[in-house]
Amino acid sequence: QQPVQSPQAVILREGEDAVINCSSSKALYSVHWYRQKHGEAPVFLMILLKGGEQKGHEKISASFNEKKQQSSLYLTASQLSYSGTYFCGSTNDYKLSFGAGTTVTVRA
Amino acid sequence: DAxxxxxxxxxxxxTGTPVTLRCHQTENHRYMYWYRxxxxxxxxxxxxxxxxKDTDKGEVSDGYSVSRSKTEDFLLTLESATSSQTSVYFCATRGGPSDEQYFGPGTRLTVT
Known part of the structure; x- marks a missing residue:
């Protein structure tokens, strides 16, 4: 079952912050975050393995609340290069299922 | 890159023709995936x-079959292509230090 992401889309100006949420009706063992540029393949950003864990990639960080079965991705001081579609993925044994994605547009 | x-x-x-898409990896990763x-x-x-030879279904497996006879190759077959199978297909492997997924460049399939 695919995790649910929100919002579907967000438009930012350079330097602004944004939060992307990911939730699942099933227990989350780990959460993956990927970013996809237009016309390209998704690229790995980070994985969160433990409840409450936070990780970072550039000025992009994420948190994972295992009890609430939720993860959030934080885009801080956004840059033009942050534009793209962000996907969260939840794992269940061998499977990795992705949400529908959040399209982020950063404007100068 | 993986x-x-x-x-x-x-x-x-x-419509109605069989189609096989091929995914090849050189990283010896155990897990491989097909997404649309x-x-x-x-x-x-x-x-x-x-x-x-160990495969399982995902969320949208109807109309598709797969085979994996070697670690490096994972084939996706559309037995009888339909217009609803027009899509971009990505192959992925899973491995590396963070157990992340690596995606192939994608295949754009159009069924007329």
Whole structure:
């Protein structure tokens, strides 16, 4: 079952912050975050393995609340290069299922 | 990069014809996946493999079959292509220090 992401889309100006949420009706063992540029393949950003864990990639960080079965991705001081579609993925044994994605547009 | 290639990269086929997409990896990763990507649906898992000859269904497996006879190759077959299978297909492997997924470049399939 695919995790649910929100919002579907967000438009930012350079330097602004944004939060992307990911939730699942099933227990989350780990959460993956990927970013996809237009016309390209998704690229790995980070994985969160433990409840409450936070990780970072550039000025992009994420948190994972295992009890609430939720993860959030934080885009801080956004840059033009942050534009793209962000996907969260939840794992269940061998499977990795992705949400529908959040399209982020950063404007100068 | 995990050295993942997909072939063909683009294909146009007619309704009712069989189609096979190939995914090849050079990283010796155990897990391999096939996804389709359509606007508004994100990445949807079709089938996956957790070892040679070990495969299982994903969320949207109807009309698709897979085979994995070698670690490096994972084939996706559309037995009788339909217009609803027009999509971009991504292959992925899973491994590396963070157990992340690596995606191939994708195959754009059009069924007319």
């Amino acid at each position: 050295g993942i290639t997909q072939s063909p990269r683009h294909k146009v086929t007619e 990507q359509d606007p508004g649906h994100g990445l949807r898992l079709i089938h996956y493999s957790y070892g040679v």
